[in-house]
Amino acid sequence: MTTSAQASFSVDLPHPADSLSVLHGQSWEPLALACGTYRLIEGNPQRRIGTVLLYQFDEDGLKQLSTLDTAGILDLHWATNADNSPFLLTADAEGNLNLHDLTPPDFHLGPPSSVVNCSPTALALSLSLQGSYKGTTPSLGPTLVSLSNGEISHVIVKDGKLELAQQWKAHEHEVWYVTWGHEPSVLYSGSDDLTLKGWDLRIGTDSPTFVTRRFDGGIVSIVPSPWDEHQIAVGTYDSLVRIYDTRSPARPLASHPVAGGAWRLSYHPSPTRRDHLLVAAMHGGAEVLDLSLPAGEEVQARFEGHQSMCYGAQWITADRGVGQDRVASCSFYDQKLCLWRG
Helix, strand or coil: CCEEECCCEEEECCCCEEEEEEEECCCCCEEEEEEEECEEECCCCCEEEEEEEEEEECCCCEEEEEEEEEECEEEEEEEECCCCCEEEEEEECCCEEEEEECCCCCCCCCCCCEEEECCCCCCEEEEEECCHHHCCCCECCCEEEEECCCEEEEEEEECCEEEEEEEEECCCCCEEEEEECCCCCEEEEEECCCCEEEEEHHHCCCCCCEEECCCCCCEEEEEECCCCCCEEEEEECCCEEEEEECCCCCCCCEEEECCCCCCEEEECCCHHHCCEEEEECECCCEEEEECCCCCCCCEEEEECCCCCCEEEEEECCCCCCCCCCEEEEEECCCCEEEEEEC
């Protein structure tokens, strides 16, 4: 039975929203939320503008801390260093990966302390830090960036600064998503060319370790399971979430229909809910799936409070039980950030 989730809090945003990330403490308590926006300004030339908005959690919902005007933001993610100081990484429409230093509790957001341009002519579409699939805030370190020109960039951090380590042509069309796997040299990428590819940096990037082509829509999200090192969930434009064993990726282990394109996926971070997957399902809102159930029965909760494309969703809490954990999601054309339970 599917529960219809209701918003406990919502806020209007200055531009269309397409990404969000929650900063968690060492005990997985939510500390802050970052939301990225993107707006195309028509003209000659076109401009792509955006903002990064930072919020703090309070009893009523969210309290805005700071806002920074930027190029259009396509993805963002929190990270921490060895002493747990927070950083925010953003991927933008000018092909940049940006690193912002922040200091709690005020989390003032200023210009980036380091920037690496991955392409002067392409959009940076997604970014991935090692270990981010676990749901916890990952350590600042090697970062992957996918680009609209079909390339992938591998960026390292050296003396506190971002540095482009390598870059290669991975796909024929936009690489909508790239992610690290469980092994520190293994990664997976998906594209508008309808291919899912595996890579291993130990053997180079001249050719992928596998190519899977059985898709009817572009691949827009990939997330490794925190609980199974060989399992990945793959989201596509054709409103399906497919589960693969990376040792035998020719065919999916299972396919789960969702209400729209599966733009972002997030496994629940608690082992008691290891089969629960949060989906930002574009025009279908956001859904919580139970992957242990048969196709047609797996949707446990659906949030339809967004009137347009839901491009971002992430778990806020992990210890309150089914239907009670807090979730954040954001949407594009109606420019909303919402909190609900799933």
